[in-house]
Amino acid sequence: xxxxxxxxxxxxxxxxxxxxxxxxxxxxxxxxxxxxxxxxxxxxxxxxxxxxxxxxxxxxxxxxxxxxxxxxxxxxxxxxxxxxxxxxxxxxxxxxxxxxxxxxxxxxxxxxxxxxxxxxxxxxxxxxxxxxxxxxxxxxxxxxxxxxxxxxxxxxxxxxxxxxxxxxxxxxxxxxxxxxxxxxxxxxxxxxxxxxxxxxxxxxxxxxxxxxxxxxxxxxxxxxxxxxxxxxxxxxxxxxxxxxxxxxxxxxxxxxxxxxxxxxxxxxxxxxxxxxxxxxxxxxxxxxxxxxxxxxxxxxxxxxxxxxxxxxxxxxxxxxxxxxxxxxxxxxxxxxxxxxxxxxxxxxxxxxxxxxxxxxxxxxxxxxxxxxxxxxxxxxxxxxxxxxxxxxxxxxxxxxxxxxxxxxxxxxxxxxxxxxxxxxxxxxxxxxxxxxxxxxxxxxxxxxxxxxxxxxxxxxxxxxxxxxxx
Ligand code: SAH
Ligand code: SF4
Ligand code: F3S
Numbered sequence: 001x002x003x004x005x006x007x008x009x010x011x012x013x014x015x016x017x018x019x020x021x022x023x024x025x026x027x028x029x030x031x032x033x034x035x036x037x038x039x040x041x042x043x044x045x046x047x048x049x050x051x052x053x054x055x056x057x058x059x060x061x062x063x064x065x066x067x068x069x070x071x072x073x074x075x076x077x078x079x080x081x082x083x084x085x086x087x088x089x090x091x092x093x094x095x096x097x098x099x100x101x102x103x104x105x106x107x108x109x110x111x112x113x114x115x116x117x118x119x120x121x122x123x124x125x126x127x128x129x130x131x132x133x134x135x136x137x138x139x140x141x142x143x144x145x146x147x148x149x150x151x152x153x154x155x156x157x158x159x160x161x162x163x164x165x166x167x168x169x170x171x172x173x174x175x176x177x178x179x180x181x182x183x184x185x186x187x188x189x190x191x192x193x194x195x196x197x198x199x200x201x202x203x204x205x206x207x208x209x210x211x212x213x214x215x216x217x218x219x220x221x222x223x224x225x226x227x228x229x230x231x232x233x234x235x236x237x238x239x240x241x242x243x244x245x246x247x248x249x250x251x252x253x254x255x256x257x258x259x260x261x262x263x264x265x266x267x268x269x270x271x272x273x274x275x276x277x278x279x280x281x282x283x284x285x286x287x288x289x290x291x292x293x294x295x296x297x298x299x300x301x302x303x304x305x306x307x308x309x310x311x312x313x314x315x316x317x318x319x320x321x322x323x324x325x326x327x328x329x330x331x332x333x334x335x336x337x338x339x340x341x342x343x344x345x346x347x348x349x350x351x352x353x354x355x356x357x358x359x360x361x362x363x364x365x366x367x368x369x370x371x372x373x374x375x376x377x378x379x380x381x382x383x384x385x386x387x388x389x390x391x392x393x394x395x396x397x398x399x400x401x402x403x404x405x406x407x408x409x410x411x412x413x414x415x416x417x418x419x420x421x422x423x424x425x426x427x428x429x430x431x432x433x434x435x436x437x438x439x440x441x442x443x444x445x446x447x448x449x450x451x452x453x454x455x456x457x458x459x460x461x462x463x464x465x466x467x468x469x470x
Contacts, residue, residue, distance in 0.1 A: 041078025054171030135159035164202025178446035235272035298353030330432030338387030
């Protein structure tokens with residue numbers, strides 16, 4: 001059952017926006033208040049931050065990259081691994097001196113980390129200079145929370161437990177001008193035993209297809225070239241809804257929107273990736289032939305312990321089927337090394353799976369225990385030195401595979417989106433999600449170009465622009 005935030009509830013936020021606007025107008029008669037927003041974690045968090053920034057912009061805030069000059073500093077946090085959480089504590093701790101120097105600055109922390117009660121408690125007890133803490137289920141109430149926090153001396157902490165809601169109609173301030181994130185669903189029901197996401201993001205819930213299509217049409221009309229559909233498990237889009245539109249059908253409908261744009265999506269769960277989906281991708285010309293399909297482990301016992309609900313054989317069958325209908329499809333994946341109790345032999349099954357699939361690239365992680373998840377209670381005898389060595393072995397293997405895959409491209413000309421300016425180069429992304437560096441004018445960013453690949457080394461390619469599309 002999906003709970004939608006009603007228009008009345010959103011209208012309830014208006015007076016708070018007005019109050020905050022008036023408050024800063026009085027404080028700064030001739031300048032805008034400034035906000036600094038930093039986002040950790042996945043694209044879902046990036047999309048949430050774009051909504052929070054939308055609300056800030058609607059109130060009248062400008063944005064700055066310098067926390068020192070901001071009136072509101074907001075950290076949107078991630079809880080997926082210990083390292084991510086540690087970084088947030090370190091970064092927030094470093095803001096203490098700003099609060100001392102400029103006591104009017106409001107420091108706020110939101111997102112997945114503080115949706116965990118023990119973390120919210122730590123902020124309450126040990127970070128009193130943080131004025132506002134709010135969880136993932138109350139983002140639409142941001143104006144009200146901000147106003148209340150500005151008017152009290154003590155920390156305001158609002159992190160209610162919830163199965164989750166959907167708030168349509170929030171303003172959005174997008175970071176990109178040609179690449180956009182489009183959430184199609186929220187939450188997760190899979191409860192992989194290592195993962196905190198279902199606890200901090202609530203149950204799986206899908207947006208209505210008309211809402212998604214309307215947003216996609218707006219993006220295309222605004223000139224966006226690449227739309228990435230977001231969800232923890234996009235393959236289960238529409239489950240439990242009466243509209244009967246599944247993910248494949250949603251792709252067909254977005255594909256039917258007129259315009260020159262590419263559709264990407266993430267993340268896919270192998271247990272819900274259907275033949276229908278691959279058949280659809282094969283026939284939808286705007287859908288990218290890149291598939292991010294996390295396998296996590298190549299060993300069946302570990303997959304069972306992880307509660308992933310597919311086997312190594314089923315995963316390999318899926319990849320084979322996909323390649324039979326989309327010969328140039330490229331796969332990337334996520335892998336966890338050192339799940340509790342994983343043996344050397346079991347880890348080797350991960351190595352052989354990586355070899356047999358030939359991924360374009362891999363995101364590799366050492367298992368990190370998350371409080372409250374079943375895996376955190378499992379015996380874990382393998383030392384962290386061993387796990388680090390395994391990770392290095394896996395990364396080295398993938399580097400060789402990537403190098404070999406990319407070397408095949410040398411001498412060919414590929415269509416690529418000129419995406420990023422970085423270290424004097426432009427990074428261009430090919431359909432298979434690999435990146436080639438070219439030199440060129442930053443004014444070309446956001447355009448498609450034909451790029452000739454000149455050289456390829458492990459995961460980085462260099463090339464030259466042959467021609468740029470209008
Ligand atoms: N919903 C997505 C992934 C979300 S988290 C999916 O199921 O594919 C992104 C990645 O972080 C996961 O794919 C997994 O590889 C990794 N991850 C999640 N929890 C982890 C943990 N406790 N320790 C290490 N890596 C983890
Ligand atoms: Fe986490 Fe598994 Fe859900 Fe992905 S599918 S968010 S790994 S519980
Ligand atoms: Fe992190 Fe939350 Fe995403 S835990 S990975 S930001 S859903």
